[in-house]
Amino acid sequence: YISRTPGKGTFVIRPKLSRGRTRLTSFSEDMQARGLTATSQIVSFECVPTGDRLSGLLMLDRDTSLLHIKRVRLAAGRKVAVHDAYLTYTDIVRDELEAVGSLYTLLERKGVRMVEADETLEAIVADKELAELLDIKRGAPLLKASRLSWDCSSTLIEYVQAIYRADFYRYTVRL
Numbered sequence: 001y002i003s004r005t006p007g008k009g010t011f012v013i014r015p016k017l018s019r020g021r022t023r024l025t026s027f028s029e030d031m032q033a034r035g036l037t038a039t040s041q042i043v044s045f046e047c048v049p050t051g052d053r054l055s056g057l058l059m060l061d062r063d064t065s066l067l068h069i070k071r072v073r074l075a076a077g078r079k080v081a082v083h084d085a086y087l088t089y090t091d092i093v094r095d096e097l098e099a100v101g102s103l104y105t106l107l108e109r110k111g112v113r114m115v116e117a118d119e120t121l122e123a124i125v126a127d128k129e130l131a132e133l134l135d136i137k138r139g140a141p142l143l144k145a146s147r148l149s150w151d152c153s154s155t156l157i158e159y160v161q162a163i164y165r166a167d168f169y170r171y172t173v174r175l
Contacts, residue, residue, distance in 0.1 A: 026104035027073050027083065027162070036075040040101065043082075043133065044070035045094045054086060058148075058159055065090055069103065072133050079134050080168045085160040107157070114149040114157050121145050121171060124163070134165055141166035 004010045031038035048068045055062040067090040073081040085103065089112050092103075100106040104114065124144045131138040142163050149158040164171075 026102045027081065028102035028105065031075045034075075037077075038101065039074045039077070040071040040083075041074070042069065042071050042094065042098065044068060045097070047090055048086075054159065058086075058088075058156060060088070060156075064088070067092060069097070075168070078168070079165075081162055081164045082130060082133050083160055083162045085158055087158050088156055112151060112157060115152050116154075117147050117149040119145055119147040123166075130163060136165060143169055143171060145171065 002010055025033075028038040046068055047065050050058060050060045050062050050064045050066055052062060054060070054066070055064075058064075060066075067087040068085070069087070069092075070082070070084045072079055073083055089107065089110075091110065092106060097103060097106055100109070107114070122144050124142050126134065126136055126138055126140045126142055128138055130136075130142065131140065134140075143166050145162045145164070147158070147160050147162065148156065149160075151157050
């Protein structure tokens with residue numbers, strides 16, 4: 001608690017900074033922690049080639065097959081987000097996802113656990129499509145989180161753009 005230095009004095013020792021343990025959480029887990037029920041509406045569920053747009057970002061061959069899942073996410077019945085995900089793991093069936101509700105939970109049940117991610121946040125405004133999906137006005141403020149996620153063997157599992165209504169969602173980071 002204190003440190004004595006001869007010739008200088010006695011000083012109070014500042015506590016060491018402790019970094020809390022962090023982990024990836026799903027939208028469903030996040031909403032549950034807030035006391036809200038999470039549900040989704042699947043907009044798109046299909047296997048697609050990586051193509052030119054994603055091949056460079058994901059460092060994959062442009063013909064690699066990805067599972068593309070686009071969902072409107074709801075909290076307590078209110079549309080709050082659009083998740084547009086591309087997965088390298090394609091062994092998922094739409095009915096399974098609808099039954100489980102959480103993509104991350106479903107992946108864990110299949111033995112795929114994401115443990116690391118890089119996420120970028122930016123402010124955007126709603127275009128026509130997002131405004132319609134979220135029942136908001138075109139030009140409304142949104143928070144866009146783009147995330148690349150890997151499993152414990154450093155295999156890329158997911159690229160997702162999660163777009164949240166700014167009037168509902170706040171992103172907090174403890175530094």
